[in-house]
Amino acid sequence: MKKVFQRTVGGVAMASLPAIVMAADINIDGEQQATNWTAIAMFGAFVGLTLWITAWAARRTKTVSDFYTAGGNVTGFQNGLAIAGDFMSAASFLGISAQIFTDGYDGLIYSIGFLVGWPIIMFLMAERLRNLGKFTFGDVASYRFSPTPIRSFAAFSTLAVVLFYLIAQMVGAGQLIRLLFGLPYEYAVMIVGVLMIMYVLFGGMTATTWVQITKAVMLLSGASFMAIMVLAQFNFSPEALFARAVEVKTGLAGAGGAAPAEAAAQGRSIMGPGNFLKDPISAISFGMALMFGTAGLPHILMRFFTVPDAREARKSVLWASTWIGYFYVLTFIIGFGAIVLVATNPAFLAPDGGLRGGGNMAAIHLAQAVGGDVFLGFISAVAFATILAVVAGLTLSGASAISHELYATVIKKGHADSKGELRVSRITTLALGVIAIGLGIGFEGQNVAFMVSLAFALAASGNFPVLLMVLLWKGCTTRGAVAGGFLGVLTALVLMILSPSIWVTVLGNETAIFPYTSPALFSMAVAFGTIWLVSVLDRSPRAAIDRSAFDEQQVRSETGIGASAASVH
Amino acid sequence: MDPELVSRIQGSPKYQELVRKRTRFGWLLTAIILVAYFGYIGLIAFNKSLLAQPIGSGVTSLGIPVGVGLIVFTVALTAVYVARANTEFDRLTREIVEEAGQ
Numbered sequence: 001m002k003k004v005f006q007r008t009v010g011g012v013a014m015a016s017l018p019a020i021v022m023a024a025d026i027n028i029d030g031e032q033q034a035t036n037w038t039a040i041a042m043f044g045a046f047v048g049l050t051l052w053i054t055a056w057a058a059r060r061t062k063t064v065s066d067f068y069t070a071g072g073n074v075t076g077f078q079n080g081l082a083i084a085g086d087f088m089s090a091a092s093f094l095g096i097s098a099q100i101f102t103d104g105y106d107g108l109i110y111s112i113g114f115l116v117g118w119p120i121i122m123f124l125m126a127e128r129l130r131n132l133g134k135f136t137f138g139d140v141a142s143y144r145f146s147p148t149p150i151r152s153f154a155a156f157s158t159l160a161v162v163l164f165y166l167i168a169q170m171v172g173a174g175q176l177i178r179l180l181f182g183l184p185y186e187y188a189v190m191i192v193g194v195l196m197i198m199y200v201l202f203g204g205m206t207a208t209t210w211v212q213i214t215k216a217v218m219l220l221s222g223a224s225f226m227a228i229m230v231l232a233q234f235n236f237s238p239e240a241l242f243a244r245a246v247e248v249k250t251g252l253a254g255a256g257g258a259a260p261a262e263a264a265a266q267g268r269s270i271m272g273p274g275n276f277l278k279d280p281i282s283a284i285s286f287g288m289a290l291m292f293g294t295a296g297l298p299h300i301l302m303r304f305f306t307v308p309d310a311r312e313a314r315k316s317v318l319w320a321s322t323w324i325g326y327f328y329v330l331t332f333i334i335g336f337g338a339i340v341l342v343a344t345n346p347a348f349l350a351p352d353g354g355l356r357g358g359g360n361m362a363a364i365h366l367a368q369a370v371g372g373d374v375f376l377g378f379i380s381a382v383a384f385a386t387i388l389a390v391v392a393g394l395t396l397s398g399a400s401a402i403s404h405e406l407y408a409t410v411i412k413k414g415h416a417d418s419k420g421e422l423r424v425s426r427i428t429t430l431a432l433g434v435i436a437i438g439l440g441i442g443f444e445g446q447n448v449a450f451m452v453s454l455a456f457a458l459a460a461s462g463n464f465p466v467l468l469m470v471l472l473w474k475g476c477t478t479r480g481a482v483a484g485g486f487l488g489v490l491t492a493l494v495l496m497i498l499s500p501s502i503w504v505t506v507l508g509n510e511t512a513i514f515p516y517t518s519p520a521l522f523s524m525a526v527a528f529g530t531i532w533l534v535s536v537l538d539r540s541p542r543a544a545i546d547r548s549a550f551d552e553q554q555v556r557s558e559t560g561i562g563a564s565a566a567s568v569h
Numbered sequence: 570m571d572p573e574l575v576s577r578i579q580g581s582p583k584y585q586e587l588v589r590k591r592t593r594f595g596w597l598l599t600a601i602i603l604v605a606y607f608g609y610i611g612l613i614a615f616n617k618s619l620l621a622q623p624i625g626s627g628v629t630s631l632g633i634p635v636g637v638g639l640i641v642f643t644v645a646l647t648a649v650y651v652a653r654a655n656t657e658f659d660r661l662t663r664e665i666v667e668e669a670g671q
Contacts, residue, residue, distance in 0.1 A: 105620075108636045109613060112606070115640055119602045119647050123595040127654075243628045271630040272621020273613045280614035287610035311659060318644075318651045325644045329637060552575045558588055559578065559665050 039180050042377030046385050047195065050211045054199050057207035074209055076312035080319020083303050085212030087114070087324050088219055089390040093331065093383060094172060094360045095448055100335020101342070101355075101362035104245070104270020107335050109277070111328035113287055117294025118321040125295060126317050127310035128471050128557040136397070137301045137463060138405040141470050143556075144549035145478040146542055147414070151405040153485045157462035158298040158401035160489055161455050162394045163439070165297075166432075168451035169394070170440025172360060173387040179357030179364070180380050186441050192388065193437035199392040200399065200429045205306060208392045215385045220323060222379050223330040226363075229370035230337030238333075245270060245339040252343065270339070282517040286453070289520035293456025296463030299390075299397040310560050338362040341369040360448060395432050402428040453518060454496055461523035462489035469531050471557065474550040477543040480535030488527025495519030578669050587661040591654075598650055602643065609639055 074082070092114065100107030133140045138154030170189055177188030199207050234240035250267025258266060277283040294300065304313050342348045342355070348365040350356045355365065367379035403425030408416040416424075443451070466485040469476040496502060498514035535543075556562050578584050612620055612635075620632030 105630070105632055105636075108632075112609065112636060112639050112643075115643050116602060116606045119643055119650075120599060122647050122650055123599045123602075238633075239627045239629050242633075246628050268628070269621075271623070271628060272632050273617045277613060283610055283614035284607070287607065291606060311655065314651050314654055318647050321644050321647050325640045328640060332637070551579060552572070554588070555575050555578050555584070558591070559584070559662055559669075561574075561578070561666060561669065 038373040039377035039380050042374070042381040043180075043384065046381040050199070050214065050385060050388070053210045053214065054202055054207040057204070057210060058202040074306040074312075076307055076315025077319055078209070078213055079303055079307050079312065079316035081216045081323065082209045082212040082306075083300065083316060083320035084323035084327070085216035085219075085386075085389055086299060086303065086393050087320070088216065088327050089169060089386060089452075092327075093219065093223070093386060094176070094363055095452070096328070096331050097335040097338060097363040097366075098360045100332060101338040103274050104249070104336070104339070105272050106274050108328075108332055109273065110290070111331060113290030114294065115321065115325055115328060117291045118317060118324070120291065121295045121300075122314065122317040122321075125467065125471065126304055126313045129301065129304045129467075130307065130310045130313040131557045131560040131563045132471075132553065133305050135302070135305055136400050136404050137298060137467060138401070138409075139305075141466060141481065142409070143470075144546055144553045145470070145481060146546075147409050149478055149482045151409045153462075153466070153482045155401040155405040155410075157458070157466075157485060157489050158405070159398055160493070161296070161298055161459045161463070162398040162401070162432075163435075164451055164455040164458065165299075166391060166394050166398075166436045167439045167443050168448045168455070169387050169391045170436050171443055171451070172448050173384065173391070174440055174444065175357065175360060176364070176380065176383055176387070179361055185444055189437055189440040192391065193433050193440070195388055196391045196395060196436070197430060197433035199388065200395050200433075201426055205396060208389065208396055209306065211385070211389045211392065215382060215389050216323065218378075218382045219386060220327060220330075222367075222375075222382050223327060223334060225375070226337065226366060226370055226379070227330045227333040230333055230341070230366075233341075241333070241336055241340065242271060245336045248339055248344055277517060279516070281521065285516055285521035286518040288524060289453060289457040289460050289518045292460035292464045292520070292524065293458075296459030296467065297456075298401070298459075298463065299393040301463070301467075302393075302397050302400065309563070334363055334366060337370070338366040342366050345369060391436070395429055395436070398432050399425040399428040457492050457496065457518055457520045457523065458489055460520045461492040461527050462486075465524060465527040465531060469528075469535075473535075474547060475535050476531060477535045477538040477540075477546040479538045479540065479543065480531045480533075483534045484527045484529075484531030487530045488523050491526045492519045492523035495522060574669060578665060581665060581668060583661055583665050583668065587658060587665065590661075591658055594650070594653065598646055602646055605639060605642060609635065 092111075096107045096110050098107075099110060129137070129140055132143050136154065136158075138151045138158075141150045141154060170192060173192040174185045174189040177183055177191065178185050181188070183191075199211060231238070231241065234244065246267045248267075249270050250263050253263035253266035254260065277286055303316070307313050307316055342362055342365045345365075348356055348369070355361050357364070364376065364380060364383065368376040371378075403421050407424040408414065408421045412420070462485045465488055466481045469484075470481060495514045496519055498512060499516065499519065500512040501517070503509050503512045503514070620630060620635065622631045623629065624631055624634070
C-alpha cells in the first residue's frame, strides 16, 4: 500500500490528500499498536545492553579519576567515537533531518556550523587542554589563576550551558517516547531522567563513554542503512533524489493553494538557503555561536581528559570530526529522503497535514518507510539511547562543576578527599536529574533546536573566550578572565531573552528589543573586550603572579612535561 | 614545576622551534578554516541566490557541492594538522623531553 501511495501521490494527486489522510488515520491506530511491540522489544534490548555496560563499568569505577575521566585510559579512536556520540545528539539527528525535511538546504547550514568548530579545537586547544587539565576545564583555567574566582566562574558557566542543553534533550526524548509508546509526556520524561541518573550514578565516565561508543556505532550504521535505502530508490543518483524532492514540495505548495508559478518557486527553494537566517548580522552571529560554541561545551572539553596524552587527544579530534562529517552527509540524504518518502505518505501525516508526533519525527517515520517495523524499532531505540547518553554526559559535566570546582576547591579549599568529592558529585547527579525532569516537563512546547543554539551561544560567550585567552595570552589575569567570562555569559543570556524567539514568541510582546537570531557576535565581543581591558588595567599583586606563571604553563602545555598521566588499573 | 627546569626548557632551541612552528601552523590553519566558513556564511548572508543557482540543467544547486565540499574540507584540514603534529611536532617534543631529562 505504501508503494502505491509513493507512486500515485505526485503533484496533481496532492489535492486529494486530506481525504486520504482522514481515511487512512483509522487504519493506522490499529497498525501502530503492532509497531509499538516491536519497538518496545528493541527498546528493552537496547536499554538492557546499556544497563549491562553500566553494571560492568560500575565495578571499575572506584576513584574520582575513574568517575570523571574513565581513569584516563580511553584510546584516541574510542574517544573519537564517544565524542561523535556526544555530538550526534537528538538535536543533530532528529532536529537537522527535520529541518531539511521542512526547509531543505537550510539544514545543511546547521550541520556545517556544528562541524567547523572541531578544527578550531584541534589547532588551538586540544593538545594544550590535555597537557594542562586533570578532570575539568576549571583545572586548566586555574593552572595559573587564583582558583576560587576562576572555578566559581567555571561552575556557573558550565551549569548554564549544561542546563539549556539538558532541557533540549529532555524535550526531544519526551516527544520520541510519547510518539512510540503513547505514554503521557510527563512519564516519558521521568523514564529518561531515572535511566540517566542510573547510568551516571553507578557507571560514571566509564559507563558514559561505553554507552556513547555503542550508540555511536549503531547510529552510524542505522543512518548509513537509511541513506543507502533512500539512494537505492533513485539508482544512487542524488540529482534524481533532489529532482523528486522538488517535485514533491511543488506539489505540496500547489495543494496548499499556491499558484503554479509560486508553487514551483517554493519547490525550488529547498535547493538553496532560504529564510532561516534573514539578515546578514543574524547569519554571522549564528555562525559564530555554532563554530565557537563547540569549543566551549563542557561535556566535550571533559572528553579530552579521558585520553592518556596529547597524541591521543589529537587522534580523537580527527576521528570525531570524520564520523561527525560523515554523519551530517547522511543526515542530508535522510532529510531529502523524508521529503520524498514521508511527506507523500498519508500514514505518516497528522490530520492537520503536519507530521504525526511532531515535526521532529521525520527521520523516525523514514525509518519505517525504508525498513519496516523492525528497523523503526531499531532507529527509535538508537535515537532514545542517543538522548540518554548525551544527557548522561551533560549531567556528568554538571556534577563535576559542583563537586570538583565548587565543593573540592572553593568550599574545601583543595582539602577534599576523593571519597567526599565522589559523594558530592553523586548527590549533584541526583539533583540535576530531578531538575532536568522538572524543566523537561515545564518546557514541553519549546523549540529543541533553539534551546541547543542557546547553549552553544552561552558556551561561545563564556568558556571559549576564557579558555582561549588563558591558554594563549600571557597578559591575561584572574580578574580579566573572570570579569570577561561572567559578562559574556550574562550578555548572551540577556540578549537571548530580548530576542524574537523569547521576547515575542514566548513572552508575547509586540516587537523584539534585540532583533537578531543569535547574540554571539555581540556577547563574544563583550567577553573578549572585557578580558583584554580588565587584564591590561589589572595592577593587583595577583595579576603579577598570573602573568609570571605563564611561562611554566606554556612549557607544560606545549611539551606535556608534568601532565597528569592515566591511572593504572 | 621546578623554575630552573622551566627556564632551561625555554632556553632550548628545540623548544623555541616547536613553539614557533606549531603556533604559526595552528594559526595559519585556523585562518584558513575561518575564511572558508565565514566566506560560506557571507554568501548566505549577502548572496543567497548564488548558492541556489542550479548546476547545468539539473535541479542540484551550487550550494550542495559547496556545502558538502566544506564538510570534506574541514575533515581534510584536520587530518593535515594531525599528519604534521604526529610526525614533526611529536618528534621535537620527544627530543625536548629527553633533553630535559624527564
